[in-house]
Amino acid sequence: MKSRTRITVAQSQRLSLNTSLSAAIRVLRTDAAGLSRFLEEQAADNPALGVEWAVPAAPEWLPRWGGSLARLHDGGPGDVEVADAGPSLAAHVAAGIAALGLSARALRVAEALSEALGPAGWLVRPLAEVAAEVGATPTETEAVLERLQRLEPAGLFARNLEECLRLQAAEAGDLDAVMAGVLCRLPLLAAGETARIARALDCPEAEVLRAVQRLRRYDPKPGARFAPGAAPVAEPDLTVRQGPEGWEVALNRGALPTLSLREGPGRAEAKALMRLVEGRNATLLRVARDILQRQAAALDQGFAALVPMGMAEVAEAVGLHPATVSRVVAGTAIDTPRGTWWLRALFSQAVGEDGRASAALRESLARLVAAENPAAPLTDEALAMELSATGAPVARRTVAKYRGMLGIPAAHARRRRPAQRQ
Incomplete structure (x- = not known):
């Protein structure tokens, strides 16, 4: 029996994303770091799109460090306010100490140092006090501390902010003369005195600004990432601070470059991209403000005060589709007085009927x-x-x-x- 070719007519339906819609979704669901890279790539291909970075004056230039830098003037590491840390930090440190293969005497010193670790990952007790408690000499305690400071993430077991950042700079291979000079002058950096730092180091201000850009990648509170809902080291997309009328949410302008329209071919594409970024920022602010209005108690008291909240109720309140809310909060971090949190971590279902989150x-x-x-x-x-x-x-x-x-x-x-x- 011979097979015969047959021609049939059928009707089907499928959804197809055009280029502009695909770009809109990508911009909407990308965090600050990813969006910055995307914009720089677009600017490299489109001469009409200008991308400029700036280092704003303190305290906005790096929100995650606001509290740490301010307390350099009057407080110690014990005063740093960070996210509430659970036992996971202690478990991480205990596992790291066990892998070091210390002697029995050094192990006692290491355990005492781990118990002196604050939620930010810094030591909150003087080294001499810890040494006296376990009957060790200051030299022995310093040697054990040096080994503990090699644990991941870099910056753990630091005695102050400068040492915390110095450990991270050394691990990243950034600890040159300019970086060391900047770290020795953190109060000046907190005041935005980059020109004064450059004069003290006898180098161009551009070199100091490059060191500051590298410094932005470091985490002043490496222990806080072990807290429930804490975000990893990254420049946060949003900031929230207590204002006269309650909690105020704002975009972290230091995390994104400034866009400008230039003369030349590609102006229409550049304009469209700038509109997408403006729309993304406006949508992000709307969603974040509604979320944090509902979770104001968590900002006051920590994650233990979270209330049950779903994406559907937030979407209904701000007039968006739940899928859009999901895209907006994906990978979005917010800097709070209690640490840097994932925005998605603030969503939590109730345990049982009318139970806690x-x-x-x-x-x-x-x-x-x-x-x-x-x-x-x-x-x-x-x-x-x-x-x-x-x-x-x-x-x-x-x-x-x-x-x-x-x-x-x-x-x-x-x-x-x-x-x-x-």
């Missing part, structure tokens, strides 16, 4: 474990009872699930004997 329960669980007696840690049942006392009942199996998500070992594995003085 699951993220708030995880944060409360982390705080309970962090405050427990290490010689008599709380069991899952005891933790469930403590959490239930604050609101809706919480099952023991829920505690076990959240404990696993946070990387917190069981009670028997958390038990530690009190340190013996020598």
